[in-house]
Amino acid sequence: MMGITNLNNSHLDNAKLSSILNAITILEMELENFNFNLSPQDRKRYGSINEQNKLLVNKVYDYNKNQPNLSAPDMDWQEFENDYNSRRNLEGMISRLNALITKMVDAKTLHDYDNYQAALDDYGFTSYKAGGSAAGFQTKYAELKQFFARSGTAKKPDTDTPEL
Known part of the structure; x- marks a missing residue:
């Protein structure tokens, strides 16, 4: 029985x-300025x-925005806000990129x-043609059959999708 094929017919053209x-x-x-390795x-220490x-952090930010008189006077609040906004923006971009990565995967x-x-179908065809001594198919069959493990008994090729 032929399996379901062509599950994704959307292809990237060169353009x-x-x-x-x-x-x-x-x-x-x-993002070059944000590249830290x-x-x-x-990661364990800073993460x-x-x-x-x-x-x-959010609560301290809210207090600083709404009641700045309650904030520590010796802190660089502009740098705190810059870090806060960068963190928030990066978090949003990471979320969007992760969603794109999931879709691409x-x-x-x-x-x-x-x-x-399709490779399994071609292997089956090659096996059939090699059994009939069609020219060239024995060599192809010999090269392809190495990908199918054999135990002591004859069995059909493993059709589970390999881990990619």
Whole structure:
């Protein structure tokens, strides 16, 4: 029985691919000033602002905006607000980019599945033709069959989608 194939018929033509890659390059250039390469230890040390701590930051920000007379006078409140706004803006952009990444991964998964199913169909055809001694198919079959594990008994090729 033939599996479901062509789950994703949307393809990137050269113009669209070029446009997307240019947009990514522009994004990379625009974010150049925000490129920091933290070590795992640094991420652990500086990444301690969990949800509870974000609530604290938000509450301090609100107090500073609404009742500045209650704020510590020796703090650089402009820098605090700049950090606050940058954090908020980056968080929103990260959320949007993560949504795009999820969509791209899903599209790629469907293309991977389609390719794998088509490869299985071609392997079955090659196996059939090699059994009939059609010219060239024995060599192709020998090269393709290495991708199908064999235990002591004959079995059909594993049709589970491999981890990609």
